[in-house]
Structures are given as structure tokens and as C-alpha cells.
Amino acid sequence: MDLRVKNHPILGKDEREEMVTIEVDGKAVSAYEGEPIAVALLASGRRVLRRTRKRKEPRGVFCAIGQCTDCIMTVNGVPNIRTCVTPVEKRMKVETQEGLGRWKESKRTKRKISSSVDVRR
Amino acid sequence: MEGIETNEKKNILICRCEEVTKGEIEEAIEAGADTLDSIKRATRAGMGLCQRRSCQMLIARIIREKTGKSMEEIYPATFRPPFRPITLDTIAREGERLFGTGKK
Numbered sequence: 249m250d251l252r253v254k255n256h257p258i259l260g261k262d263e264r265e266e267m268v269t270i271e272v273d274g275k276a277v278s279a280y281e282g283e284p285i286a287v288a289l290l291a292s293g294r295r296v297l298r299r300t301r302k303r304k305e306p307r308g309v310f311c312a313i314g315q316c317t318d319c320i321m322t323v324n325g326v327p328n329i330r331t332c333v334t335p336v337e338k339r340m341k342v343e344t345q346e347g348l349g350r351w352k353e354s355k356r357t358k359r360k361i362s363s364s365v366d367v368r369r
Numbered sequence: 370m371e372g373i374e375t376n377e378k379k380n381i382l383i384c385r386c387e388e389v390t391k392g393e394i395e396e397a398i399e400a401g402a403d404t405l406d407s408i409k410r411a412t413r414a415g416m417g418l419c420q421r422r423s424c425q426m427l428i429a430r431i432i433r434e435k436t437g438k439s440m441e442e443i444y445p446a447t448f449r450p451p452f453r454p455i456t457l458d459t460i461a462r463e464g465e466r467l468f469g470t471g472k473k
């Protein structure tokens with residue numbers, strides 16, 4: 249299933265060709281490099297991105313502009329990454345997060361994420 | 370019927386990060402918390418990851434409706450930087466850049 253708009257009335261035809269693979273909860277999902285992680289997941293038919301801390305309720309994309317933090321997931325071992333404003337990179341590892349998640353990554357991946365997520369946006 | 374409706378409204382989620390409902394905020398106002406900051410201290414509404422970006426206008430409106438205060442009296446609350454979520458790692462790096470690491 250692919251929910252992407254292939255022919256947009258204003259933006260025109262989607263001419264991207266090459267896709268990369270990211271790992272989402274252990275499963276391979278194909279995505280365009282550079283598109284937001286949340287977009288890749290929505291396009292693959294997935295709407296629940298995390299569960300809340302208190303009520304364990306499902307959450308997904310809400311504001312889609314990096315304000316509300318509802319779409320946070322654990323990316324390359326770093327929790328609380330706003331997937332709606334974080335671009336897909338090759339071989340990214342994305343995991344569903346419950347509550348505020350946990351840290352469990354190497355220093356290298358941590359640096360990589362913190363620089364791409366926090367400085368540019 | 371009216372009772373049910375009121376109950377449902379009480380369960381509306383206002384602060385999505387800390388999962389605080391309209392009812393909880395109204396209770397806090399009844400208990401005397403009538404500013405954005407005092408409601409934050411009483412209920413944690415606005416203390417979550419998004420730092421009240423999603424809920425402060427909603428809370429301000431509830432205060433206005435419950436207390437009759439004007440919006441100018443309620444909003445904005447004290448706002449502290451950073452304005453975007455950043456990690457302590459980033460702040461530490463900026464410190465390194467500005468002041469050096471101590472290595473010579």
C-alpha cells in the first residue's frame with residue numbers, strides 16, 4: 249500500500265525513483281531519502297506512531313510541523329524524535345515508543361541525530 | 370442528557386503531552402490556580418515535551434471562561450528559552466565552541 253500523492257494538481261508529478269529501506273520495529277519499510285519519517289510511515293499505511301505514558305493511548309501525526317511532539321518515536325536509539333520533521337536517512341532504525349522512551353544507543357548515532365534534529369530545525 | 374455532555378467535555382484532552390483533561394484544569398482553577406503558570410504547577414499541563422506549544426491557548430481560554438479575566442491578563446505566560454526542543458548535548462557543544470574544552 250502506498251498512500252503518496254503521485255500526481256499533485258499543483259506540485260505536479262512525483263518523479264522520485266530511488267527508494268531506501270528503513271527498519272521500523274524490525275520490519276523493512278521503503279521510503280524516499282529526505283522525506284519526513286512520519287510521511288514514510290503514513291504512506292506505508294501506519295498511523296499509530298507511539299503510545300502515551302499515562303493512558304497508553306495511541307498517537308500519530310497531529311500538527312505535522314514539529315510543534316506538538318505527538319509523533320515522537322525512537323530513532324537510531326534516541327527517544328523523542330519528532331518524526332514529522334526528521335528526514336529519512338538510509339538504514340535508519342525507527343521504533344515505536346511508549347511514554348518518554350529510553351536511551352539505548354552508541355555515542356556515534358546520538359551525535360548524528362542530535363545534530364540533524366536539533367540544529368537545523 | 371445534559372449531564373452526559375458535561376461529563377464528556379470534562380474528559381476532553383487539553384494538554385496532549387501530559388494528558389491533562391479540561392476537567393482537571395477546571396478543578397485547578399476552582400482551587401485557586403487562575404494563571405497559566407499556576408495551572409502548570411498544579412496539573413503539569415504545559416510541562417511536557419512540547420512545552421505548552423499545543424495547549425497554552427486552550428488553557429488561556431478556559432481561564433477566561435471560568436474567571437472572566439481578559440486575555441491580556443492571562444496571556445502570554447512567562448516564556449523561557451529554548452524555543453525549540455534541543456538536547457543538552459547541543460548546549461554543551463555550544464559551550465565548547467564558545468569557551469573551549471580546557472585542552473591546550
